[in-house]
Amino acid sequence: MKNDERVWRAVDERKEDYAAFSDRVWEMPEIAYTEQRSVAEHIAMLEKEGARIERDLAGIPTAVMGEWGEGGPVIAILGEYDALPGLSQEAGIAEPKPVEGQGGAGHGCGHNLLGAASLLAAAAVKDWLRENNIPGRVRYYGCPAEEGGAAKGFMARDGVFDDVDIAISWHPASFSGVNEAVSLANTRIDFTFHGKSSHAAAAPELGRSALDAVELMNVGVNYMREHMPDHARIHYAMLDGGGIAPNVVQSRAKVRYLIRARDLPELNSLVARVKKIAEGAALMTETRVETSVVSAVSNLLGNAPLEKAMYDNFLRLGPPQWDEADREYAAQIQGTLTEADIAAAHRRHGLKVEPGKTLCDIIVPLENRGEGGVGSTDVGDVSWAVPTVQARGATCAIGTPFHSWQLTAQGKSPHAHKGMVHVAKVMAGTAVDAIRDPALIERAKAEFKERTGGKPYESPLPKDLAPPIKAMGQGV
Known part of the structure; x- marks a missing residue:
């Protein structure tokens, strides 16, 4: 046999x-x-x-x-x-x-x-x-x-x-x-915007909307799509819209972005551009943005x-x-x-x-x-x-x-x-x-x-990033 x-x-x-x-x-x-x-x-x-x-x-x-x-x-x-x-x-x-x-x-x-x-x-x-x-x-x-x-x-x-x-x-x-x-190589990054809450009717001028920042970021990334390589892909999901009360200016909002590209150098370039858009959205809304990598994979x-x-x-x-x-x-x-x-x-x-x-x-x-x-x-x-x-x-x-x-x-x-x-x-x-x-x-x-090229494997994951075990059920 x-x-x-x-x-x-x-x-x-x-x-x-x-x-x-x-x-x-x-x-x-x-x-x-x-x-x-x-x-x-x-x-x-x-x-x-x-x-x-x-x-x-x-x-x-x-x-x-x-x-x-x-x-x-x-x-x-x-x-x-x-x-x-x-x-x-x-x-x-x-x-x-x-x-x-x-x-x-x-x-x-x-x-x-x-x-x-x-x-x-x-x-x-x-x-x-x-x-x-x-x-x-x-x-x-x-x-x-x-x-x-x-x-x-x-x-x-x-x-x-x-x-x-x-x-x-x-x-x-x-x-x-x-x-x-x-x-496609990809990475998942959470963008958390921090603003200031206020009464949306009585004192809207005192608030700084984190939800507005997320929406402006999404608009910016959608405009960016025209200027990406054809095979690259970007998707997003809202993780935290800032609450269910429309009469409160949202002081915190969080969006997860999934960015894909042909290889790691191209991915890194797209990530840098997306981060600039997030910073621009924060600047426009007078909010602050934090970024956190969830995961990343190579092609x-x-x-x-x-x-x-x-x-x-x-x-x-x-x-x-x-x-x-x-x-x-x-x-x-x-x-x-x-x-x-x-x-x-x-x-x-x-x-x-x-x-x-x-x-x-x-x-x-x-x-x-x-x-x-x-x-x-x-x-x-x-x-x-x-x-x-x-x-x-x-x-x-x-x-x-x-x-x-x-x-x-x-x-x-x-x-x-x-x-x-x-x-x-x-x-x-x-x-x-x-x-x-x-x-x-x-x-x-x-x-x-x-x-x-005889080079050892280099992980796209940050060295100090732990597996996102605590993110269970959040679309990791």
Whole structure:
């Protein structure tokens, strides 16, 4: 039996347990830095698999690492398990219907699948190492707060990945293939304006409105949008409007800005401009502004040798296999989508639209380049610390928007489980290839050194910034 088939067999032996594991995490959606129950499920599975466990990585209570093996190269497989606010949804249906008692959160980005598949892959590699008596270590990193909390950034800044040789991860998607290493660096910054309260009718001249300052800042940033690079993005959310009494001049108001750019130098330039606008708004309103960084992530750095190795595993395995029930439910989900949703999913993977196709039946060619919007991920920081590769695993109906009720609804479906198992095999096979071929790791490291110029990783996070654990529930 070939090496990849042996490790794939180890995946198949566990697939029912890990599908149930993924479903349990789906049923307890917890947003950034609140994932106590979800990480407990991951720790229980690590214990069942006999891992050596380290908790509280980088001072984060919901971050965990499990390791197996001895000596040899260190292969990291990264998982996530945080949910999103406002995306509670019943599973297995094709209409919006929140689940009562879940607190409004839901797995609208598929992270219940993400963590389960990564841990499944790591456990399979553990079996392969033991069966073949080969030196090497495989680690599962349970990483919380990908949705805006930048947990991997804090972990990378604190050296959690320093002795790792290569890192492997994945993300749910409409199509299967190697993830194109394109993402936007970003930072979240809170701007708090301090003014002076007064009676808004009897003595408005005595007040200085912090809310006016926020609104003027927003206007200024909106004018700035005309003069930014096309791929840059800026979003904002009001955290504190100054109270509910319109007859009191608001003495304090707070807005959170999310600023995205192609790379860190470009991001830093945009941040400087946004800060000037905030200072201008404070000047115009005779208020005072304080800034506080919440989180920040780097853009993704690709690695061609690892991407080729992962692609070869995709080709050896072939696309996921679906049955008619899978296609029928996917068609129901597609019935809630627009043609634009479906077209966007194809463009994102450099594919032409095929009308009537509900689930992925191909491996996206490695050379394909996507079109359309680009998001951000804290995997970017890991990719600047160690050579990193990511897969895309088909787990949803083609066209499903992420961060949507439709994605949450499919999180426990048979086709999501099949996609999860499929991509676990790809990650496990890639890890095995790296362990049995030291030259692959050396090529990956050589390209990594060339792309980084041999410079050590520099975190975009301020050195004294702690993980925003206390900002729980505030859109971190």
